[in-house]
Amino acid sequence: MSAGPTSGAVASTTGAAPAGAVLLEVRDMTVAFGGVTAVNGLSFDGHQGEVLSVIGPNGAGKTSAFNCITGFYKPSAGRVLFDGADITGQRPARIAGRGVARTFQNLRLFGELTVLDNVRAGMHVRLRQNAFDAILHTPRYHRSEQEATDEAHRWLDFVGSTGDRGSAVRNLPYGEQRRVEIARALAREPKMLLLDEPAAGLNHGEKDQLLDLLRRISRLGTAVVLIEHDMGLVMEVSERIVVLNYGKEIADGTPHEIRTNPAVIEAYLGSEDAEARAEAEQVAQMSDEEIFGEREAQS
Numbered sequence: 001m002s003a004g005p006t007s008g009a010v011a012s013t014t015g016a017a018p019a020g021a022v023l024l025e026v027r028d029m030t031v032a033f034g035g036v037t038a039v040n041g042l043s044f045d046g047h048q049g050e051v052l053s054v055i056g057p058n059g060a061g062k063t064s065a066f067n068c069i070t071g072f073y074k075p076s077a078g079r080v081l082f083d084g085a086d087i088t089g090q091r092p093a094r095i096a097g098r099g100v101a102r103t104f105q106n107l108r109l110f111g112e113l114t115v116l117d118n119v120r121a122g123m124h125v126r127l128r129q130n131a132f133d134a135i136l137h138t139p140r141y142h143r144s145e146q147e148a149t150d151e152a153h154r155w156l157d158f159v160g161s162t163g164d165r166g167s168a169v170r171n172l173p174y175g176e177q178r179r180v181e182i183a184r185a186l187a188r189e190p191k192m193l194l195l196d197e198p199a200a201g202l203n204h205g206e207k208d209q210l211l212d213l214l215r216r217i218s219r220l221g222t223a224v225v226l227i228e229h230d231m232g233l234v235m236e237v238s239e240r241i242v243v244l245n246y247g248k249e250i251a252d253g254t255p256h257e258i259r260t261n262p263a264v265i266e267a268y269l270g271s272e273d274a275e276a277r278a279e280a281e282q283v284a285q286m287s288d289e290e291i292f293g294e295r296e297a298q299s
């Protein structure tokens with residue numbers, strides 16, 4: 001078993017592919033629910049070590065696309081390739097085993113389990129234990145359990161979790177629970193991490209911490225794919241942005257290209273959804289210096 005974030009083990013698990021290599025290939029993906037076509041012929045790539053955001057007004061098909069990539073839905077048509085392998089329609093556990101981890105729009109932690117056990121649950125697939133070890137509690141089993149506990153602590157440190165790690169996770173404030181969910185996903189040492197609206201419900205300070213965390217995850221060599229409505233965060237953290245509207249991709253480019261793309265502005269401003277219009281206004285009011293200056297200063 002690897003030794004967690006402080007050892008640099010995560011970067012090594014991202015495989016031999018060179019930085020920037022294509023990791024995820026979504027090809028002509030369609031997702032239909034009865035009469036509703038949630039995703040309509042979507043194609044995009046995700047690259048190793050990249051922060052990619054998928055944005056679009058409510059109902060644009062972002063979560064449905066995530067669900068297909070991670071095996072929670074089967075696409076009605078099209079293919080998903082990850083790290084060169086066709087994963088279309090595979091079960092979530094199989095896809096996770098290939099190095100794809102995710103978090104959910106609505107938290108999916110084991111509420112009654114401790115914070116520590118929630119994170120340890122994220123790494124059980126990697127533990128070198130067999131039934132023999134587990135039943136007889138062999139020295140190898142104890143060693144492996146201790147290593148898992150140590151590693152869970154390191155991931156919780158990494159995400160900046162400060163809550164009581166021995167208490168039930170449901171007792172933690174919401175922002176803390178979000179961090180624990182990310183720690184659990186990272187404990188799988190994924191090649192790619194998909195985050196569905198990680199800033200939802202966070203206060204200003206927590207969003208700043210999330211921005212910093214996303215950058216640190218990216219520096220580990222893990223590709224990050226983000227669904228997010230907070231346009232300030234999206235513009236600041238993303239290397240590339242894919243924009244969906246009514247299930248179709250309407251743009252794919254850098255934050256600057258997306259911010260000035262007339263089709264994107266129209267999709268947001270033309271939306272009946274007040275939240276989407278507010279997002280568009282938020283971005284329109286930001287200057288390039290405001291969005292990119294801080295990033296350049298830190299890079």
Ligand SMILES: Nc1ncnc2c1ncn2[C@@H]1O[C@H](COP(=O)(O)OP(=O)(O)OP(=O)(O)O)[C@@H](O)[C@H]1O
Nearest residue numbers: 033036037038056057058059060061062063064065
């Ligand atoms: N399980 C489902 N059954 C039926 N319709 C669904 C299902 N999941 C999503 N849809 C529909 O598919 C469309 C796309 O939904 P989806 O949740 O993927 O959009 P989204 O871009 O993630 O939206 P949001 O930003 O609000 O989370 C919507 O019209 C939605 O009502």
